Amino acid sequence: MTWWFMAEAGRARRGGAVALALVAFGLSLSANASPTTVPGAYYGEWQDEKEREKDAEPREFTLINYFFSRGTVTNQVGDPSGLKGVSLGPMGSPTGSAVRVESLTAYYVEQRWIPVIEYSPWFVDGLASFRAQFEVDFLWGRSANSVQPNEGGGFNADMINLQTKNINVAFYPFRDPTKLTLLIGAQPVYDSYFDPTRSPLNDIIRTGYKLTFLGSDATGLSVFSSYKGNAKLSLLPLGSAQPDRATQDDPRLKYIWLLTGDYVYPVRPGTNVGVSVWGLRDDTKGDAFAFEGLVKSGPGSAGLSSFTGTGRFNIDLPTGTVFWAGAHFNHNIDLRTGRFGASGFLMYNGGSYRSTEVDTDKEPTVDISGLSANLELIYNWGRTPNDVVTLEGIYTTGDEDLNDGKYKGAFTLNMYGLPGAVWFNHKTLLLFPFTSTANNYTGAVTDISNQGYGLRAAIASGAMDLIPNKLNLKLGTALATSDVTPPRWNTDVPRGRFIGAEVNAELKYHIRYLMTVGLHTGYMFKGSFYDGAERVTKNPFAAFTTFTWYAF
Numbered sequence: 001m002t003w004w005f006m007a008e009a010g011r012a013r014r015g016g017a018v019a020l021a022l023v024a025f026g027l028s029l030s031a032n033a034s035p036t037t038v039p040g041a042y043y044g045e046w047q048d049e050k051e052r053e054k055d056a057e058p059r060e061f062t063l064i065n066y067f068f069s070r071g072t073v074t075n076q077v078g079d080p081s082g083l084k085g086v087s088l089g090p091m092g093s094p095t096g097s098a099v100r101v102e103s104l105t106a107y108y109v110e111q112r113w114i115p116v117i118e119y120s121p122w123f124v125d126g127l128a129s130f131r132a133q134f135e136v137d138f139l140w141g142r143s144a145n146s147v148q149p150n151e152g153g154g155f156n157a158d159m160i161n162l163q164t165k166n167i168n169v170a171f172y173p174f175r176d177p178t179k180l181t182l183l184i185g186a187q188p189v190y191d192s193y194f195d196p197t198r199s200p201l202n203d204i205i206r207t208g209y210k211l212t213f214l215g216s217d218a219t220g221l222s223v224f225s226s227y228k229g230n231a232k233l234s235l236l237p238l239g240s241a242q243p244d245r246a247t248q249d250d251p252r253l254k255y256i257w258l259l260t261g262d263y264v265y266p267v268r269p270g271t272n273v274g275v276s277v278w279g280l281r282d283d284t285k286g287d288a289f290a291f292e293g294l295v296k297s298g299p300g301s302a303g304l305s306s307f308t309g310t311g312r313f314n315i316d317l318p319t320g321t322v323f324w325a326g327a328h329f330n331h332n333i334d335l336r337t338g339r340f341g342a343s344g345f346l347m348y349n350g351g352s353y354r355s356t357e358v359d360t361d362k363e364p365t366v367d368i369s370g371l372s373a374n375l376e377l378i379y380n381w382g383r384t385p386n387d388v389v390t391l392e393g394i395y396t397t398g399d400e401d402l403n404d405g406k407y408k409g410a411f412t413l414n415m416y417g418l419p420g421a422v423w424f425n426h427k428t429l430l431l432f433p434f435t436s437t438a439n440n441y442t443g444a445v446t447d448i449s450n451q452g453y454g455l456r457a458a459i460a461s462g463a464m465d466l467i468p469n470k471l472n473l474k475l476g477t478a479l480a481t482s483d484v485t486p487p488r489w490n491t492d493v494p495r496g497r498f499i500g501a502e503v504n505a506e507l508k509y510h511i512r513y514l515m516t517v518g519l520h521t522g523y524m525f526k527g528s529f530y531d532g533a534e535r536v537t538k539n540p541f542a543a544f545t546t547f548t549w550y551a552f
Contacts, residue, residue: 002350009541051286060121066114070437076430077106078442083291085139085150087440088307091450091540092489092533096306097113100535102525109140111153112438114165126175131197133165137438150439170197181224190215191421193232193262193274195224205425206333208262208274209326209345210374212394212423212448214413218258224409230264237488238280238416239288239297243317243356254283256297258418269333276347278324285317285356290418291385297416299353299366299407309445310416311452313353314403319351322368322411333378335385341378347371349411363405372396372410372448382464386472389462390427398454398483423448425463428478429522430540431502431523436518436548444499444524444540445480454483474506482529489532496528500540514550519543 065346078087078097087097113136120129137150144154168185170177181195188196192208205211220236236258245251257280259285264274279395281297290297290304299313299320326347333341351368376392396410413420424435433443448455457480465472479501488495504522511517523541530536 005343009534060119062118062120062552063105064118064550065111066116066118067547067549067551068112068436068438069109069547070111071107071545072440072542073105073107073544074540075103075105075538076101076442076540076542077104078440080139080142080439083150083307083418084148085137085439087442088446090309090446091442092530092536093306093445094202094535096303097442098535101540102535102537108440110137110438111140112137112439121176126170129170129172129197130168131170132167133319135163136161137163137164139439144278149461177224179225179227179399183222183224186219187223188216189220189234189236191260191276193264194231194275195222195226195232198380202334205328206343206376207272208276208328209347210343210376210423210425211421212372212412213324213347213410213421214260215422215424216413216417216420229266230262230272232260232262234258234260235293236260238413239284241284241287241291243283243285252264254285254287256280256282256288258413270334270337271329273329274327276324276326276328280351281321282321283319285319287317288416290416290420295418297418298516299411299415304418306413307360307449308417308419309447310412310414311399311407311409312450313366313407314362315355315364315366316362318353318355318366320351320366322349322351324349324411335378335380335388338378341380341492342376344373344375346373348427351411363403366405367405368407368411370397370409370411370449371409384465384468386463386465386469390460392426392459394448394455394457396448396455396483398413398450398452400484400486401419402452409452409454410447412447412449414449419446421447426478427459427474427476427504428502429504429520429542429544430524431457431478431480431500434520434522434542434544436520436544436546438525444526444529450480450482450499451486453486456481470510472508474508476502476504476506478502481527486529489530489534493532494528495531498527499529500519500527501525513547516548517544518546518548520546 078099080087089096089099091099091101115134117132138153142153142154143151144156145158147160149161149163152161166186168183168187171182174178177198190204190211191214192204194203218236222234225231235253238256238258240253240255242251243254262276264272266272286298286300288297295303300315300318305312328345330343332338333343335341348371353366355364374394379389381387397408399408428433431444433441459478461476463474481497482501485497502522502524506520508516508518524540526539
């Protein structure tokens with residue numbers, strides 16, 4: 001029951017897959033049972049005295065709590081006023097969160113709480129489960145006595161800040177989720193082929209397309225089956241609007257529809273190859289919102305690209321269609337069948353948008369054609385699964401002129417969400433955002449399109465358990481360039497392609513099962529990509545402390 005692990009990309013953790021099991025609480029002692037206290041100092045003795053048949057039965061009702069807190073010191077500073085406490089987007093942008101890297105040092109602490117509820121009553125006889133998930137985020141010391149998401153850490157608090165994440169019902173027609181699962185309602189949606197309600201975190205973030213194209217929540221219907229291979233089919237309305245109400249007295253809702261189809265074949269145990277075909281249709285004419293009342297969605301949005309790091313199309317009131325065709329593979333990513341593992345993908349996106357504005361000085365149509373590729377290699381050199389070295393590369397095509405009628409870059413769901421795709425298995429803290437976060441998701445590259453200019457990046461890391469399965473040290477480095485030469489920040493200063501190089505270190509200590517504290521620090525040497533950028537005058541650095549606890 002690990003579906004709840006994937007509510008937000010921001011809590012990703014490296015290492016082996018976390019396989020959770022239901023834990024029976026409220027064990028009672030019979031009259032002739034040992035008086036040993038549980039849980040506590042004598043838990044081991046009590047456990048040895050009990051037989052498995054005396055374990056409590058699985059409960060109908062389950063509550064799981066996730067708590068996360070992060071303290072940050074950095075000179076990468078975003079403006080949280082735009083989205084009230086939330087900073088998103090690439091460094092240097094003068095709009096959106098207006099992230100700057102100057103002679104400034106920011107200090108803040110952010111916090112997240114997610115309760116997860118699952119109800120599987122006995123009387124449905126294994127045919128269905130109900131799930132609900134909520135979220136409360138805030139910065140310490142910010143805002144009180146009001147109504148607003150991502151707020152409520154100020155004196156008195158008294159904030160109405162309960163965000164709906166997922167509310168859904170899973171049907172199991174054959175009483176076997178591996179044969180067929182129908183997931184209906186608000187649900188986690190990812191570009192992995194696994195059922196997020198039943199799959200470990202590691203499987204989802206390192207298979208399929210690794211959340212680089214799609215990683216968020218949405219309402220809709222999804223069908224999963226692993227009866228013969230793994231199959232997934234989803235139909236999701238991503239947004240709606242009434243674009244013709246004022247001009248044509250037509251109050252009907254127009255939608256952004258996403259249809260995805262994936263199939264994966266297990267070549268051998270631990271080795272899988274898969275193919276995908278997805279399609280998106282947008283009839284909202286740019287009137288749907290990614291942040292209600294503030295930031296509109298779609299490739300023509302005046303504000304969304306500066307928050308998510310995508311390229312903005314030079315088009316007014318667009319309607320259009322996008323399709324994706326891709327293939328991917330993974331081999332021994334959990335390192336169970338040997339010391340070597342690998343994964344990767346190749347994705348092509350195409351399509352076209354048409355302007356519905358009669359009198360416009362912008363492009364009447366924009367045609368899309370872009371390619372993305374990724375490859376990761378893993379070697380387990382030590383005693384534990386955490387003793388690993390990795391090497392990863394990613395490439396996306398770029399577009400030198402975003403104002404013409406052709407877009408040659410990667411097209412992700414960051415064009416519609418805030419954010420809509422979060423690649424968080426990259427092991428960096430600054431070049432790509434450190435995604436163990438609640439409110440702040442900023443970095444040099446926040447979408448694989450790199451603001452439409454394309455990306456060439458390499459990432460290497462090495463990790464070892466200083467104390468087996470208890471204390472882990474990871475060292476990493478990464479560098480990246482754009483695929484094309486971007487336009488100048490300043491007309492008088494030439495601008496290059498080299499984005500920067502990062503070095504980082506992370507130390508994690510597992511206090512107890514699913515309770516972890518971490519120290520993370522990174523430094524990035526900025527490249528010629530920022531020559532002439534008024535908001536990026538220093539090399540970015542950051543230091544983080546994190547505390548994570550899953551309790552159930």
